Amino acid sequence: MSQPSPDTARPRNQQTRAVLELIVRNHPGVMAHVCGLFSRRAYNVEGIVCMPIDEGSTSRIWMLVNEDDRLDQMTRQILKLEDVSEVRRHGSDHPVFRRLRK
Amino acid sequence: MYDMAGSEIICHLLQQQGIRTVAGIPGGANLPLYDAIAQCTSIRHVLARHEQGAGFIAQGLARINRRPEVCLATSGPGATNLITAVADAKLDSVPLVCITGQVPGRMIGTDAFQEVDTYGISIPITKHNFLVRSAEELLKVIPAAFRIAASGRPGPVLVDVPKDVQTERVRFSRWPAPGRPTAPPHNDAQQREAAVTLIRQSDHPVLCLGGGIISANAAETARQFAEKIGAPTTHTLMGIGSLPSDHPLCIGMLGMHGAKFTNKILQQCDLLIAVGMRFDDRATGKVTQFCPQAKIVHIDIDPSELDKIKQAHAGIVGDATEVLADLTERIPQQEHSAWLATTAQLRRDHPLEMPGLDDVCSPYGLIRQVAKSVDDDAIITTDVGQHQMWVAQAFPIVGRRRFLTSGGLGTMGFGLPVAIGAALAQPERTVVAFCGDGSLMMNIQELVTAVEQNVNVKIVVMDNNALGLVHQQQDLFYDGRHFASEFQKSVDFSMIARGFGMPACDLGTAADPHRTLRQSLDRRGPCLIRVPIDLCRQVFPMVPPGAANKDQIGERRHVAAIA
Ligand SMILES: Cc1ncc(C[n+]2csc(CCOP(=O)(O)OP(=O)(O)O)c2C)c(N)n1
Numbered sequence: 331m332s333q334p335s336p337d338t339a340r341p342r343n344q345q346t347r348a349v350l351e352l353i354v355r356n357h358p359g360v361m362a363h364v365c366g367l368f369s370r371r372a373y374n375v376e377g378i379v380c381m382p383i384d385e386g387s388t389s390r391i392w393m394l395v396n397e398d399d400r401l402d403q404m405t406r407q408i409l410k411l412e413d414v415s416e417v418r419r420h421g422s423d424h425p426v427f428r429r430l431r432k
Numbered sequence: 433m434y435d436m437a438g439s440e441i442i443c444h445l446l447q448q449q450g451i452r453t454v455a456g457i458p459g460g461a462n463l464p465l466y467d468a469i470a471q472c473t474s475i476r477h478v479l480a481r482h483e484q485g486a487g488f489i490a491q492g493l494a495r496i497n498r499r500p501e502v503c504l505a506t507s508g509p510g511a512t513n514l515i516t517a518v519a520d521a522k523l524d525s526v527p528l529v530c531i532t533g534q535v536p537g538r539m540i541g542t543d544a545f546q547e548v549d550t551y552g553i554s555i556p557i558t559k560h561n562f563l564v565r566s567a568e569e570l571l572k573v574i575p576a577a578f579r580i581a582a583s584g585r586p587g588p589v590l591v592d593v594p595k596d597v598q599t600e601r602v603r604f605s606r607w608p609a610p611g612r613p614t615a616p617p618h619n620d621a622q623q624r625e626a627a628v629t630l631i632r633q634s635d636h637p638v639l640c641l642g643g644g645i646i647s648a649n650a651a652e653t654a655r656q657f658a659e660k661i662g663a664p665t666t667h668t669l670m671g672i673g674s675l676p677s678d679h680p681l682c683i684g685m686l687g688m689h690g691a692k693f694t695n696k697i698l699q700q701c702d703l704l705i706a707v708g709m710r711f712d713d714r715a716t717g718k719v720t721q722f723c724p725q726a727k728i729v730h731i732d733i734d735p736s737e738l739d740k741i742k743q744a745h746a747g748i749v750g751d752a753t754e755v756l757a758d759l760t761e762r763i764p765q766q767e768h769s770a771w772l773a774t775t776a777q778l779r780r781d782h783p784l785e786m787p788g789l790d791d792v793c794s795p796y797g798l799i800r801q802v803a804k805s806v807d808d809d810a811i812i813t814t815d816v817g818q819h820q821m822w823v824a825q826a827f828p829i830v831g832r833r834r835f836l837t838s839g840g841l842g843t844m845g846f847g848l849p850v851a852i853g854a855a856l857a858q859p860e861r862t863v864v865a866f867c868g869d870g871s872l873m874m875n876i877q878e879l880v881t882a883v884e885q886n887v888n889v890k891i892v893v894m895d896n897n898a899l900g901l902v903h904q905q906q907d908l909f910y911d912g913r914h915f916a917s918e919f920q921k922s923v924d925f926s927m928i929a930r931g932f933g934m935p936a937c938d939l940g941t942a943a944d945p946h947r948t949l950r951q952s953l954d955r956r957g958p959c960l961i962r963v964p965i966d967l968c969r970q971v972f973p974m975v976p977p978g979a980a981n982k983d984q985i986g987e988r989r990h991v992a993a994i995a
Binding site: 358359362363366370402406407409410411 | 563734
């Protein structure tokens with residue numbers, strides 16, 4: 331279903347990763363909604379970063395996840411969350427996590 | 433300028449939403465709200481005897497009225513008791529607004545008396561939830577809750593309201609508009625075109641209707657569509673009633689306990705048009721072997737259902753009524769006489785076998801007798817177990833009849849409280865709850881609620897003094913090692929009912945059981961009808977859990993369980 335984009339292509343036996351970028355309404359429960367979605371579908375989240383934007387009314391969440399054939403389905407599930415207004419998919423070399431890895 | 437307490441705001445907003453009946457149980461953390469409801473004459477409060485009962489009463493109202501209905505519970509144990517009914521609503525896409533009391537805001541997080549993390553607990557079992565932080569926020573949250581519950585694929589929304597928010601006064605200048613469902617998406621032009629082409633090219637199409645047809649009130653449109661494309665039409669458990677069972681194109685329920693001919697027809701189809709159904713494992717059996725030769729047209733209001741289990745060759749997101757009407761218009765009349773002849777032959781060769789039709793104390797005999805005795809607008813509910821499957825197979829849902837069952841969660845104890853809710857929604861209609869003796873025990877306290885509300889609910893207890901479906905599975909898949917599935921003591925359900933103030937009869941001891949049954953169904957008001965059922969009666973055919981639908985077994989024999 332999900333074709334790994336060229337910039338995330340890796341040797342066969344290595345998991346390809348993807349970075350999801352979410353725009354969410356900022357309130358105390360939103361992280362629980364997003365993380366809960368992954369945990370209850372047994373979809374591992376390798377890394378997560380969250381920062382408020384727009385003077386705190388919304389936040390941006392970046393999630394580093396394994397790119398398997400359920401990722402499309404996960405994206406559709408995330409989009410159903412009431413507090414999520416946008417989901418974008420990037421390659422695993424997204425600068426947010428690249429800098430953190432150092 | 434208005435000056436009101438949070439609890440009064442909730443009450444007013446509920447009225448504004450058109451809510452006439454709410455079900456619940458009061459307690460410390462929602463007493464301010466109860467005090468406000470007490471003063472609100474246009475809202476009828478139904479006092480349940482367990483919060484799960486309240487949740488299911490609201491479900492009965494919502495499933496019949498096809499709009500969000502409301503249940504109330506206090507914090508802590510009140511909220512946790514509600515959970516099963518909420519999870520059930522989530523899996524069956526039933527719109528609910530659940531309003532729970534919470535400890536005062538300043539005490540949240542202190543492990544205060546009757547504090548649980550209702551917000552956290554309810555995340556995975558609701559469509560959305562709120563923890564309200566101020567009375568002013570209620571003006572946004574309550575309409576939003578109704579909007580979310582009713583929009584797109586319906587579902588339950590929980591609103592947790594701390595006690596101090598209920599008592600806080602707030603000044604505001606105008607009321608918000610009531611929450612209404614947002615318009616369903618209307619697009620996928622290419623996919624619609626692809627669907628039309630697939631349907632026109634198909635020689636052996638089958639239409640499959642799911643619960644989405646019922647909740648979208650699309651049955652009439654679905655019938656026109658079915659006739660236009662001339663396709664044999666099956667339905668899921670949740671889709672029962674989407675095409676009248678006596679319609680010539682209707683081939684009955686598919687899946688685990690579907691008739692053999694139904695599953696065989698699906699085995700041979702070259703196109704499956706699935707509408708408002710989600711390829712649940714009980715419907716598909718082993719999914720890789722489900723409709724192995726078929727292309728798939730999938731129509732659903734929920735985009736995440738497309739390609740979730742089965743990759744669709746044409747996937748359309750939209751409201752079932754609108755999409756089906758559109759496709760009906762675009763497709764010229766299709767004729768499939770050879771295919772219909774094949775399916776008719778399959779029906780003759782592999783019919784649903786219904787032994788004991790003339791015995792009112794056997795499952796099929798009882799179900800058919802009840803069906804003959806009630807009107808074409810009766811509402812049928814079930815619990816979960818063998819009786820549920822027998823009713824699903826054999827009770828003709830024709831005319832304006834409705835069939836309400838716990839499909840996704842399979843919750844024992846569903847039948848009675850949902851019947852009460854349905855009867856509150858439609859007081860003139862007869863509501864028959866087919867209950868297992870095991871299931872009835874899970875919400876038996878609501879018998880008194882039925883009496884108090886004087887609803888026209890007939891509780892037919894199919895009493896095999898066992899957890900029948902478990903017993904059957906142990907029989908078939910665990911070499912007959914029956915453990916924890918037979919009750920040691922039998923319960924006198926008629927006496928129990930009378931203890932709750934409900935008239936009751938026992939077809940096992942009645943001199944003329946047919947007459948007793950008819951009289952009990954005809955007399956208005958609640959009544960319990962106990963029917964002894966022999967434990968050796970089993971539900972067939974059956975697909976062993978994990979097996980393919982084509983490997984359905986037709987009679988009692990031991991096989992190894994696959995999953
Ligand atoms: C709340 C709940 N607990 C357990 C189960 C598992 N279960 C499924 S069917 C069944 C037996 C139901 O017995 P009964 O209500 O007497 O109906 P019967 O099968 O005998 O017709 C059980 C225990 C369930 N579905 N729901």
